[in-house]
Amino acid sequence: MLIIKEIDFKYISMLLYIVRRILQIIPVIIGVTLLLFTLLYVIPEDPARLILQKGATEQALENLRVKMGIDKPLYVQYWRYVKQLARGDLGTSYRYRRSVNSILAEHYPNSIKLAFVAIIIEIIIGIMAGIISAVKKYTFWDTLVTVSTTLAVCVPVFWLGMMLQVIFGLKLGILPMSGMGDGSIRYYILPAIALASVSTAFVARMTRSSMLEVISNDYMTTAYAKGLSNFKVIGKHALKNALIPVVTLIGLDLGALMGGAILTETVFSWPGVGRVIYLAILQRDAPVVIGGTLILVFIFVFMNLIVDILYAWLDPRIRYHKREINV
Amino acid sequence: MILNMNPDRKRKKDDLEVINEIIIEKKYARSSLYKDAWRRLRRNKLAMLGLAIVIILIMIAIFAPFISPYDPIERIKEESSVSPNGAHLFGTDLLGRDIFSRVIYGSRISIQVGIIAVGISALIGLFFGAIAGYFSNISDAVIMRVADIFFAFPYILGAIAIMTILGPGIVNIFIAIGVLGWAAFARIFRSSILSIKNKEYIEAARALGASNYRIIIKHIFPNAMAPIIVYATMNVGTAIIVEAALSFLGIGVQPPTPAWGKMLSESLDYIDIAPWMMLFPGMAIVITVLGFVLLGDGLRDAFDPKLK
Numbered sequence: 001m002l003i004i005k006e007i008d009f010k011y012i013s014m015l016l017y018i019v020r021r022i023l024q025i026i027p028v029i030i031g032v033t034l035l036l037f038t039l040l041y042v043i044p045e046d047p048a049r050l051i052l053q054k055g056a057t058e059q060a061l062e063n064l065r066v067k068m069g070i071d072k073p074l075y076v077q078y079w080r081y082v083k084q085l086a087r088g089d090l091g092t093s094y095r096y097r098r099s100v101n102s103i104l105a106e107h108y109p110n111s112i113k114l115a116f117v118a119i120i121i122e123i124i125i126g127i128m129a130g131i132i133s134a135v136k137k138y139t140f141w142d143t144l145v146t147v148s149t150t151l152a153v154c155v156p157v158f159w160l161g162m163m164l165q166v167i168f169g170l171k172l173g174i175l176p177m178s179g180m181g182d183g184s185i186r187y188y189i190l191p192a193i194a195l196a197s198v199s200t201a202f203v204a205r206m207t208r209s210s211m212l213e214v215i216s217n218d219y220m221t222t223a224y225a226k227g228l229s230n231f232k233v234i235g236k237h238a239l240k241n242a243l244i245p246v247v248t249l250i251g252l253d254l255g256a257l258m259g260g261a262i263l264t265e266t267v268f269s270w271p272g273v274g275r276v277i278y279l280a281i282l283q284r285d286a287p288v289v290i291g292g293t294l295i296l297v298f299i300f301v302f303m304n305l306i307v308d309i310l311y312a313w314l315d316p317r318i319r320y321h322k323r324e325i326n327v
Numbered sequence: 328m329i330l331n332m333n334p335d336r337k338r339k340k341d342d343l344e345v346i347n348e349i350i351i352e353k354k355y356a357r358s359s360l361y362k363d364a365w366r367r368l369r370r371n372k373l374a375m376l377g378l379a380i381v382i383i384l385i386m387i388a389i390f391a392p393f394i395s396p397y398d399p400i401e402r403i404k405e406e407s408s409v410s411p412n413g414a415h416l417f418g419t420d421l422l423g424r425d426i427f428s429r430v431i432y433g434s435r436i437s438i439q440v441g442i443i444a445v446g447i448s449a450l451i452g453l454f455f456g457a458i459a460g461y462f463s464n465i466s467d468a469v470i471m472r473v474a475d476i477f478f479a480f481p482y483i484l485g486a487i488a489i490m491t492i493l494g495p496g497i498v499n500i501f502i503a504i505g506v507l508g509w510a511a512f513a514r515i516f517r518s519s520i521l522s523i524k525n526k527e528y529i530e531a532a533r534a535l536g537a538s539n540y541r542i543i544i545k546h547i548f549p550n551a552m553a554p555i556i557v558y559a560t561m562n563v564g565t566a567i568i569v570e571a572a573l574s575f576l577g578i579g580v581q582p583p584t585p586a587w588g589k590m591l592s593e594s595l596d597y598i599d600i601a602p603w604m605m606l607f608p609g610m611a612i613v614i615t616v617l618g619f620v621l622l623g624d625g626l627r628d629a630f631d632p633k634l635k
Contacts, residue, residue: 024475027472027475027476028472028475028476028479031472031473031475031476031479032476032479032480035476036488150617150620150621151613151617153616153620154564154568154612154613154616154617154620155609155612155613156568156571156572156575156588156591156609156612156613157572158572158575158591159591159605159609159612159613162591162594162595162598162605162609163605163609165598166598166602166605170598170599170602258481258484260483262483262484262487262576263483263572263575263576266575266576267595277487278576281487281491281576281577281578282577284491286491286492289487289488289491290488293484293485293487293488296481296484297479297480297481297484300479300480300481301479304479
C-alpha cells in the first residue's frame with residue numbers, strides 16, 4: 001500500500017513538473033514571436049518596394065500594401081501574424097513568391113541528415129576522448145585531449161570547414177569538397193566534422209569531468225576490489241553513471257547544431273535550411289530569414305523542454321528546484 | 328565565538344593575535360579578493376600566456392598604422408594574388424592588397440567588437456541583474472522571463488536575424504551582439520547578489536542606515552564582480568567569433584574595411600588558387616579567441632581555487 005502511494009507521488013510530481021515547464025514555455029514563445037514580428041514588419045524598409053523593385057508606380061505600391069495589410073495599425077498586424085503562425089503558415093517569400101513553408105520543407109531533411117551524422121561523430125569521438133583522458137589522467141593522452149578541446153572551441157566553424165576542404169578535398173583529393181552530390185556518405189564527412197567540432201569538444205570535457213567524479217566514488221574501489229577487469233569497471237560501473245549529464249548535453253546540442261548549420265552549409269554549399277537562410281539574407285528576403293529562424297528557435301526550445309523533463313525523470317531533486325542553465 | 332568556547336584557549340594566545348601574526352609574517356596585511364586572485368593568476372602559466380596574447384593584440388590594434396607595411400585598402404595591380412614572400416609576408420589578395428597589413432588592421436575591428444559589444448551586454452545585464460536580484464519580487468520574475476526569451480535564441484542565429492534587419496555596419500554589430508548577450512550577465516549577477524545579499528556585512532550596512540543604492544554600489548557590487556569578470560573575458564572570445572561569422576556571411580563589416588571574417592569570405596572562391604588568403608585571417612581569429620579563453624579560464628581558477 002505504502003509503495004503504491006510512493007509511486008503515485010512520483011508520477012504526480014513528475015506530471016506537475018511537466019505542466020509547469022510547459023507553462024513556462026508559453027511566455028517565451030510569445031516573446032520570441034513578438035521580437036521576430038518587430039524585426040520583420042516594423043524596422044525594415046518597405047516590403048512592397050522590395051517585392052515590386054524599382055520603377056513601380058505609387059498606385060501599385062499602395063495596392064500591394066493594402067493587399068499585404070501593412071497599411072493597418074501595428075497591433076492589427078501582429079494579431080494577423082499570430083493567427084497566421086497559429087495556422088502554421090510562415091508567410092510568403094518576397095523573392096520567390098512561394099510559401100516559406102514549402103521552401104523550408106524542401107531543405108529541412110538535408111539539414112537534419114547532416115545534424116544526425118554530426119551527432120554520431122560527437123557521441124563516438126567526444127565520449128571516447130573524454131573516457132581516455134579521465135582514465136589516463138595527467139598523461140600525454142589527457143594533455144592531448146585537453147589541448148585539442150581548448151583549441152576546438154577557439155576555431156570558427158567556417159574556417160575549420162575551409163581548412164578541411166583545402167586539406168582533404170584539394171591537396172589529398174580523397175573527399176568531395178562541397179555539395180551533396182549523389183547523397184553518399186562521402187559527401188557528409190567533411191561538413192559533419194566541421195559542424196560537430198565545438199560540440200565534440202564540450203562532450204569530451206563533460207565526459208572527462210563526470211568520469212573523474214564517478215571514479216573517485218567508493219563503489220568504484222569496491223568494483224576493483226572484487227577483482228573485476230579494468231574494462232568491466234570502467235565500461236559497466238563508471239560509464240553508466242557518468243553519462244547522464246553527457247546525454248543531456250547532447251540533447252541540448254541538437255538545437256545548437258541547427259544554428260551552426262548556417263555557417264557550415266554556406267561553406268560546403270550544402271542544400272539545407274541553413275544555406276536557404278544565408279541566401280535569403282543576401283536577398284533581403286525577411287520572411288524566409290525570420291521563418292527559418294523561428295523554426296530553429298522552436299526546435300531549440302523544444303529540445304530544452306525534453307532534456308529538462310528527461311533530467312527530472314532521472315534525478316528527482318530537480319522537480320523541486322529549478323535547473324539553472326550553464327552559461 | 329565558537330573558538331573561544333574551548334576553555335583551554337584562554338591560556339594560549341588569543342585567536343586574533345595568532346591571525347594577526349600570520350598576516351604580518353606573510354605580508355598579506357592588505358590582502359583582498361582581487362589581490363589574492365592576481366597572485367594566483369600570476370602563477371598560472373597558461374593564463375599569463377592568454378594575458379600576453381590579449382595585451383599584444385590590443386597593442387597591435389592601437390599601433391596598426393605604424394606596424395603595417397602597406398595601406399590595407401590600397402590595391403597594387405601588378406601584385407595581385409602573390410604568394411607569401413619577403414615583400415608581402417602573408418602574400419596579397421586578388422585585388423593586390425597586402426594581407427599582412429589587412430590582418431593587422433583587422434585586429435581593430437575584432438578587439439573593438441569584443442570589448443564594446445561585451446561592455447554593452449555587461450552594462451544592460453548588470454542593471455537588470457541588480458534589480459532582479461536585490462529587489463526580488465515581481466520585477467525579478469518579469470526580468471528573468473524576458474531573459475529566458477533571449478536564452479531561447481542560439482547566439483549566432485539571433486545575431487543573424489538582427490543584422491538582417493538593421494543592415495550591415497560595425498555600430499549595428501555592437502548593438503546586435505551587445506543586446507543579445509545581456510541575459511547571461513543578468514542571470515550570473517542576479518545569482519551572485521542572491522548569494523551575498525543576506526550576508527552579515529550587508530545587514531550591518533543596512534543597520535547603519537545605508538541606502539539601497541549605497542549598499543548595491545559600495546558593498547554588493549565589489550563582492551559580486553568576480554564571476555562577471557570571468558564571464559565577460561570568455562564572452563569577448565565568443566563575440567569575436569560571432570562578429571567574424573557575421574562578416575563572413577556578408578552582414579557584418581562592409582568592404583573595403585579589413586575584417587578577418589570578411590577576408591575569409593573573400594577567399595572562399597579562391598581556396599584552390601590562393602590558399603594563403605584564408606590561412607592567416609583564420610589563424611588570427613584562433614589566436615585572439617584562444618588568448619581570451621585562456622585568460623578567462625585562468626581568472627576563473629584564480630577567483631575560485633576550489634573549482635579547479
